[in-house]
Amino acid sequence: xxxxxxxxxxxxxxxxxxxxxxxxxxxxxxxxxxxxxxxxxxxxxxxxxxxxxxxxxxxxxxxxxxxxxxxxxxxxxxxxxxxxxxxxxxxxxxxxxxxxxxxxxxxxxxxxxxxxxxxxxxxxxxxxxxxxxxxxxxxxxxxxxxxxxxxxxxxxxxxxxxxxxxxxxxxxxxxxxxxxxxxxxxxxxxxxxxxxxxxxxxxxxxxxxxxxxxxxxxxxxxxxxxxxxxxxxxxxxxxxxxxxxxxxxxxxxxxxxxxxxxxxxxxxxxxxxxxxxxxxxxxxxxxxxxxxxxxxxxxxxxxxxxxxxxxxxxxxxxxxxxxxxxxxxxxxxxxxxxxxxxxxxxxxxxxxxxxxxxxxxxxxxxxxxxxxxxxxxxxxxxxxxxxxxxxxxxxxxxxxxxxxxxxxxxxxxxxxxxxxxxxxxxxxxxxxxxxxxxxxxxxxxxxxxxxxxxxxxxxxxxxxxxxxxxxxxxxxxxxxxxxxxxxxxxxxxxxxxxxxxxxxxxxxxxxxxxx
Ligand SMILES: [Zn+2]
Numbered sequence: 001x002x003x004x005x006x007x008x009x010x011x012x013x014x015x016x017x018x019x020x021x022x023x024x025x026x027x028x029x030x031x032x033x034x035x036x037x038x039x040x041x042x043x044x045x046x047x048x049x050x051x052x053x054x055x056x057x058x059x060x061x062x063x064x065x066x067x068x069x070x071x072x073x074x075x076x077x078x079x080x081x082x083x084x085x086x087x088x089x090x091x092x093x094x095x096x097x098x099x100x101x102x103x104x105x106x107x108x109x110x111x112x113x114x115x116x117x118x119x120x121x122x123x124x125x126x127x128x129x130x131x132x133x134x135x136x137x138x139x140x141x142x143x144x145x146x147x148x149x150x151x152x153x154x155x156x157x158x159x160x161x162x163x164x165x166x167x168x169x170x171x172x173x174x175x176x177x178x179x180x181x182x183x184x185x186x187x188x189x190x191x192x193x194x195x196x197x198x199x200x201x202x203x204x205x206x207x208x209x210x211x212x213x214x215x216x217x218x219x220x221x222x223x224x225x226x227x228x229x230x231x232x233x234x235x236x237x238x239x240x241x242x243x244x245x246x247x248x249x250x251x252x253x254x255x256x257x258x259x260x261x262x263x264x265x266x267x268x269x270x271x272x273x274x275x276x277x278x279x280x281x282x283x284x285x286x287x288x289x290x291x292x293x294x295x296x297x298x299x300x301x302x303x304x305x306x307x308x309x310x311x312x313x314x315x316x317x318x319x320x321x322x323x324x325x326x327x328x329x330x331x332x333x334x335x336x337x338x339x340x341x342x343x344x345x346x347x348x349x350x351x352x353x354x355x356x357x358x359x360x361x362x363x364x365x366x367x368x369x370x371x372x373x374x375x376x377x378x379x380x381x382x383x384x385x386x387x388x389x390x391x392x393x394x395x396x397x398x399x400x401x402x403x404x405x406x407x408x409x410x411x412x413x414x415x416x417x418x419x420x421x422x423x424x425x426x427x428x429x430x431x432x433x434x435x436x437x438x439x440x441x442x443x444x445x446x447x448x449x450x451x452x453x454x455x456x457x458x459x460x461x462x463x464x465x466x467x468x469x470x471x472x473x474x475x476x477x478x479x480x481x482x483x484x485x486x487x488x489x490x491x492x493x494x495x496x497x498x499x500x501x502x503x504x505x506x507x508x509x510x511x512x513x514x515x
Contacts, residue, residue, distance in 0.1 A: 002256040004247065005223040006240055007199060008034050009043040010272055011060065012072055013237050014227035016514065019447055019466050020276045021473050023497060024052075024059045024504075025383045030272060031060040034228075035067050037268045038261040039240070041223075043070040043096060046514065047086035048079040052504040054086045061090035068092040068134065072514065075099040075124035084131040094134035096166075097124055098515050101153050102141035114149055118156050125160035136164035136199065140515045143169035143178075147185055154190045164197045164223060168515045169212060172205025172235060180215035187220045197222035201515065202238045204230060209238040210285075214246055217256055228272040229280055229287065233514070241265045241286045241318070249313055263319035267344060274379050277464040277475050279451065286318060319344065327374070329363045343371060345378055362460070365481045370454040376462060376479050388413045388499050389439060389492050396484055398427045406430035408488065410438055428487045435488065439495050443467045450483055463490040467498060474498045 034042050044060040045053050061069045069090040071083035087093035099121045128135050137157040157165050200216035202209040213224045230239030244260045269287040273280050282289040292315040294300050302309035336356050358377050393409040404427045409419040420437035424430030447466035452459045461483040465476045476494025480486040
């Protein structure tokens with residue numbers, strides 16, 4: 001059976017999703033989970049974008065040992081050098097170079113003729129050879145490039161020394177038949193094509209990203225690029241969990257497999273959703289909350305008699321299992337620790353202690369603590385952002401006939417305490433106005449969302465906010481059994497991240513075009 005290489009770009013293309021802004025610790029946490037998931041290659045970022053982006057790629061390269069780490073570069077010497085610098089500590093570094101090839105990009109973006117594109121790409125690959133033995137070359141907007149020219153570009157990339165040639169459908173325009181045909185043609189017409197790997201990179205603008213990637217596999221692609229949960233620029237990328245499960249479930253048809261550890265899919269999906277703030281829709285294939293739920297009576301009846309009547313995949317395969325052990329107020333340390341193991345967490349003694357204290361606190365407020373609650377508790381503290389401000393006390397006065405007001409008291413890192421009160425249009429607005437007075441940060445609330453972690457009136461609420469200051473956006477998260485407290489925590493978390501972020505600036509990405 002053929003092996004299909006999985007190139008994960010959650011940390012690069014995924015991180016380009018509007019509103020997503022991961023800090024270095026979050027990138028490392030996702031990188032380590034991708035390593036557990038068994039992806040072959042991890043694109044960790046675009047180092048030339050800013051010192052912050054370079055530092056993020058460097059941190060992932062140091063932490064992750066069992067995957068090739070890739071950095072993206074435009075076909076410029078400075079970009080290539082930045083990737084080389086960022087991947088100094090990678091066990092298995094790879095450069096990802098790109099240059100646009102389609103007529104529309106040549107004419108309007110590059111203002112270059114075909115021969116100039118060929119020369120520029122060739123020069124960049126040859127220059128990169130000084131630094132890298134593994135080089136992937138992407139013909140940006142390959143989907144809309146004349147096939148004859150794409151054959152020429154691919155042949156040039158092979159001669160110049162590329163080891164992987166990527167055929168991105170940058171704008172999500174292709175249909176599966178058309179996209180598959182590109183691979184078929186390249187396989188037939190490019191001299192030396194057997195020396196390199198061909199890669200598929202698709203976007204979901206027409207909802208065909210996964211279908212296109214699978215069509216590429218059927219026509220000879222060796223590698224598929226994509227992201228966890230399919231996040232990414234605009235409508236997103238191919239969801240790698242969909243590709244992995246399609247190959248697994250329809251093995252006889254595709255005759256191809258990946259090295260992915262399928263039971264890590266669910267945890268990877270949760271982590272990425274949590275850290276990016278991008279909620280997975282309930283009906284999302286493979287990992288949506290309803291993907292394995294059966295509502296109709298006929299289905300339920302069939303499922304009880306024989307699962308395979310309506311179930312083509314088992315939730316166990318992706319690591320989704322409901323355990324029988326329910327915890328509550330009287331559950332002890334031992335039961336709690338057992339639950340953590342059951343849910344697949346490997347935590348240090350110190351982390352278990354901290355989590356247990358929070359669990360006890362929650363069990364006092366909530367009768368039954370669901371698995372989802374425990375996951376939320378653990379994940380809340382997975383990433384340690386340095387906390388300049390910590391919520392100490394919150395008091396809110398609300399009535400539909402009066403102006404809402406809030407008083408906030410916070411502990412400050414240097415040991416002080418500050419308290420302020422403010423009015424607002426609503427309770428959350430009043431809280432945020434009070435926090436603004438305490439922190440004296442001039443910020444704009446760009447996004448606010450709230451969701452319930454588990455079921456029932458006493459469920460944990462999780463708030464996600466995006467704050468903007470000048471052209472820098474940061475996100476923040478907070479959880480609590482009370483949504484106003486969760487709102488305050490999320491806002492303070494974002495302010496803390498903003499302060500942290502000033503120390504290593506990252507780019508304003510809007511002026512950088514990427515594949
Ligand atoms: Zn892309």
